[in-house]
Amino acid sequence: MSQSTTSQKLSLKQVLIFGGLMVTFSMGIRHGFGLFNLPITMENGWGRETFALTIALQNLIWGAVQPITGALADRYGAFKIMVAGGALYALGLAGMAISTDALNFSLAGGLLIGLAQTATTYSVVYGILGRNVAAEKRVWAMGIAAAAGSFGQFLMIPVEQGLLSSLGANDALLMLALMASLMIPIAFMLREPKAINQHQGNDQTIKQALKEAIRNPSFKLLTLGYFVCGFQVVFIAVHLAPYLKDLSKIYPDVGAPAVATTALALIGLFNIFGTYSAGILGQRFPKRYLLSGIYICRSVAIAAFIWLPLSPVST
Template identity: 55%
Template sequence: MSTPSPGAATSAPQTLSALQVLACGAAIVTLSMGIRHGFGLWLQPITQDLGWTRENFAFAMAVQNLSWGLFGIFAGMLADRFGGYRVLMGGAVLYALGLAGMAWSSTTLLFTLTTGVLIGAAQAGTTYAVIYGILGRQIPAERRSWAMGMAAAAGSFGQFLMVPVEGFLIAQFGWQQALLVLGVAVLLVVPLATGLREPATGAAGPGAVRQQTIGQAVREAFGYRSFQLLMAGYFVCGFQVVFIGVHMPSYLKDHGLSPQVASYALALIGLFNVFGTYAAGVLGQRLAKRKILAFIYLMRSVAITVFLLAPLTPWSVYVFAAAMGLLWLSTIPPTNAIVAQIFGVAHLSMLGGFVFFSHQVGSFMGVWLGGLLYDRTGSYDIVWYISIALGVFAAVVNWPVREAPIQRGPQRVGGAAA
């Protein structure tokens, strides 16, 4: 068992105000998530200009999501141990380099390494796992779900704000120059990260004293049934949102709708997700979070089904985008709040990283299968149907999740509780 640093248990006041944490964290998530939400706008300009297939582009995006999930585990470990602000600053630099590499890649291999691996690693260090770890340690438990909803809403506002901006940049300057502009913009994360510098090693705050090693915390979580169910549900979340976010612009253009419809649709998803994620965070303080998650996943399947059955018009797209927006990232606050509620906050960034890795495996499958099956069949229909079925599956597996804090024996803190 690791020994807490001297005075950690007795002199760990919240030296960061809730307003400061939320303002800086929300600004970072707005920028980092806003940029990545618009990557679908680059699919056709890049593939047409470089003579690549949609599968080439989709594979790089799939690798990006997998890289994000994998590196997110280690980013979480580093943030828990050394403080999230250091990880955020490093992630911002990687993000800028990755966007420059995305602009200048001349081969599919280089494109996959920069757009996929490098940007994915950057996103791991500039998004939810790190930010939520800081929120969990600095915000009291009774306001934690609300605070996580606020941060997720900021990411949604980033989509609403940045997607039209990215579409404008592509139209005015071309896709390469647009990426370079975004590479400069993402460096704003560096000064914002200094506002999230926590006391001591980043483990300050009520309940954050480590009573487990990393290995004990991992074994405990993976041996706990509810953690496994949360990971299964989060796989579905990643599959659905990344498939829609990356491939819907091309799906709409294939059916004769203008690129502006896709830009407006993605922006509407971001706008309505501001309300959806905030509502999920607020409701998570009052209702069982597992029931909120089950409802969200089931309603996604309903929304996709209605969208496919209705005639495809700009207005049907906008209605679908608004509905999906309410459900888009609203899974994030209750999922992470459940993890904090069960296991505590000492290893929250790391455990959140593991859950998010499952999300990103789903993202990999959704975006890659979208490109693969389109190239094979000339249609996205099969992936839409898979998304519907997976939504029902996720609703079912989240229903039996147990939210109560795990019971640890005094001598066996790392043991798994069933």
């Protein structure tokens, strides 16, 4: 059984503040990529599928590499992984800004940023929380970290739209690269004492853990649920702004950039309260029923958006 030396730990305040900042920057920048869809594809003469493929690659890498990144963080220290992630994030954004062909754009925005997100989001930050926060406060602390990601969406999307409007797509991406580089000094504030990462005994291997998980029906169903969740969220984030722009010829009021920006930012804002509320309700009701209810409500909301007359209010 694995044991950690716990004589020295980061303070609760330190972990929450800087762990929250890490997730805020990483998730916040990510959620605004859809605003760049039309400006970048039109400027370079690409089809929208080029941009969509880049974001799809980014999400595939983010999901597939997270177990590996988590294992590396456990072995070599989360601090080093987050520093590398912050550097890759900045390089990826800068690469997107200077790319003039679809391949380099996809490598920068898909490969580099996908890898960066595995090192600067929940899989690594939750590990730090787990090692430094007392067991009775751990779920609460992870809820705070999850809310920080939603706050990042609420905060960064208007910032990204403002940069787009004032600087243009390429310079806006370069400014975001500078912001992403702030994750490097933030990582230094989450550097754990070496003692906390020392383990004794034999740990379960990744292969053994995956075999155990795959044999569990609940894990399979939960994975499918996350697949649906991710598809819906990313699809809306990437394609909402172009969709509204296309239909602005019929519904002129929805074509302004502020409409898509406000809608995406509000998703982040209400997700803060939704995450907190789900945590409370999950302690009172069976989680499978709660999760089913969330997906049903989301399906109803998306269907209503499609079928109701399009307007800034309905959006």
